[in-house]
Amino acid sequence: MSLPLITDYDIQEKLGVGSYASVYKARHKKQNTYHAIKYVEMSTLSQSSRDNLITEIRLLRDLKHKYIVTLQDFFWDDKNIYIVLEYCNAGNLSAFIRTKKALPESTCRYFLRQLAAAVQYMRANDVSHFDLKPQNLLLTRSANNVYLKVADFGFAQHLKLGELNQQLKGSPLYMAPEIVRKHQYDAKADLWSVGVILYECLFGKAPYSSRTIEELLLRIRKAEPIVLPPNARISNECHDLLRRLLAHEPAQRISFADFFAHPFLDLKTFPSEQTLKKAIDLVTQAVGHDEKRNYKEAYYLYCSALQYFVPLITEESDASRRQELRNRALTYMKRAEEIKNVIIEDEYKLLAQRQQKAFEKSVAATTAEAANHQTQPSTSRMMEMLEPDARYKQLFALSNSSPSLKTGLEIGRQGELYLYERKLDAALESYTSALGILVPFVNNEPKGERRNLLLQQLEFWIKEAESIKSILSAKHLDDEEQKMSTEHCHTFFRTSSHTFIYSYAL
Template identity: 30%
Template sequence: MSPEEKPGGPPPPPPQAGRCRGARPQQQQQQPRRGGLLSEIRTAIRSEPFHLRYRLSPGRELGRGKFAVVKKCIQKDTEKEFAAKFMRKRRKGQDCRMEIIHEIAVLELAQCNPWVINLHEVYETATEMILVLEYAAGGEIFDQCVAEREEAFKEKDVKRLMKQILEGVSFLHRNNVVHLDLKPQNILLTSKSPLGDIKIVDFGLSRIMKSSEELREIMGTPEYVAPEILSYDPISTATDMWSIGVLAYVMLTGISPFLGDDKQETFLNISQMNVSYSGEDFDLISESAVDFIKTLLVKKPEDRATAEECLQHPWLEQSDEPISRAWNESAGGESSDVTQQDADSASEKSVDAEKTEEDESIVTEELIVVASYTLGQCRQSEKEKATEQKAISKRFKFEEPLLQEIPGEFIY
């Protein structure tokens, strides 16, 4: 933890917060613009062609949004891997260059924090700006949130990654930055196997909070927005903490807690606090983990735990427990594949009637979902397989962020 990240001391001013030892001094002081945007950066914006120093890697894109696309690239002279985020400057007929400048400024502010993606260089053409960013080879944590059961996060994994997320968000909050779009697609991993560390990305919706003014905006991704967003009440650092509560729920269970059949039902679930902490998906999740989520999914922002308070929660302070998902427990919670194999073996030795009954009890369903332009399979518990289709749809069905003037990019 860097000196800037140590709790207890007064928060440093934003212009100094991201400076590393040996970094060049900032040329101009950053001042928040109207609406919580920063307008000054110290990164040199290169005008020479991007392809002179970088070549794009063949293969699929790392991510795509309405106004941005992220591609893997290689720096020619060093052969080092980076992620290039190509961002259109004009969106829906409006010049959005200053919103991109704000995103660059926030990345500069957090450049010393190990849990925020690092900005390397910036290029500009007549139509777009290109952010050359640290490459996170493990991809989005979303992929493992909706992975097959044996590949999904275990509780001890979630504890470690959640500590990192909270340390990163705590750093941002101490420097008056709210992310406003924390979700599995915006948390990347440095490696997938072995499981690496997290990197927080996509600050396109982020804002600078000023004590002298209130900020009210409709923004975020429907399943992750806090109740105050829907009621158009002031945004605060507590708005991010609600999203972290939803994120923890998703990482532990694979279920999106407030998801409805459409946006209206999702918003109603959020405003009415329709959330469940029971059922098969919580059977072998520790009570301490459930309590952690409950300190965040609180309707009144002032009653939610802060990032610093979350870091002191017993769930995160406890040593790693052997508790994991039910389907990863060898003492009666095997994966569906193991259950299938056991059933097949038993059926060979059983009478025809028993075999028929067992075959009827084993049902395999697969739900393909779209989540911020990412396709993935959703896990489905045996209990839910017997429920109506509406209940099954409570699994992942991520939608685009709520947009006003500024759409949010989906990764990086």
């Protein structure tokens, strides 16, 4: 097929071919801007394809969102329809996954949050996509970031929650089981597709990847259990979301509300107009408590603020603004660490005082040599003597009849001890493991004293885990920024003069 002739544009390379259209990269001659032009020959369209095209144009005209590809113009002549779209300069998620084989969980979460924000906006407008897949998630690169854009609304339609559809739509590998088995489905079919996308990002291939379409459809109809690869290492939060998205029965699949509220996504801290305001408000409260020496309150508030600052830094494309946010986040991170050290040191002092009093009471009954040996207890001895609080003791005493409860409590307690030793990664891993055991347990626990105590313990450990996660996120972001800065400097060193290098370093 020859390139389409459009007066105002220079048509360049072909970007792809869809179900009823070809897409070309094009440059606007006067504005010197780049666009993607979807070129449709009307003579090739069936009636259903015409309907889909009209729906796509209407939806894209109305949907305006950072993570949805923008419709910039459309026009037609006697034979063709031309849809001018935002040009995404970094390919699509499918190609990105193939290049990397599989993506780190943090990268999967980064893209999934953007996809979830787009889906949340679509649901607010009663729009279902019905063809979500990595090939339809375009990527665009700015100076510092890569952003995801949902594209190809050819199968999309207005559909309220609970309304049913019977028209066969989607791509088999990403199609919800109810579409294949019953040809009847609702908006939750999109959630299955999101689950398949997450699985493919994590492990490099879709859960039902098959040699033939017949094999694929058979596995879907049999509701073959979806298992993780043997070497899979993902967090409990990620695994929980993946499992709930990939529930074969729509009634058992996670709801949209629970999906948007899931802790793996943490959309409440996702950058928006209100995010910076919330972060500053939390910092203001933290500083107030800090000045009054209410250190525990200040620590948790600084950590909560970091939950909002880190995503803001990640999403910021302006370099100077990004650096300003980074500097602020590092200041709050360091202060949170200083405060936590003060809290731990204060608890050590209290422990030492208790030990000293116990020692003074027993000194008359011991030899001078034994007394001399015990005068200066070591840090490890302090750790052995550091007792859990009364709530934990009471709860642990009630756990004898429930081995899983006891195991979860012991793991969580180990997390507390790791935190006292400033081993943040180990502490977070222990807390996460403990919560993975105890949260399902408490959901089945009957009302009573033990359940109330466990809920209080979980609330405390979740707060501690979130605070550690905030500090680690800020640390990891700083490490990545420094690494990028070093690599950038090395690039300049290879390509620029020493004078320029010196000014850049300053």
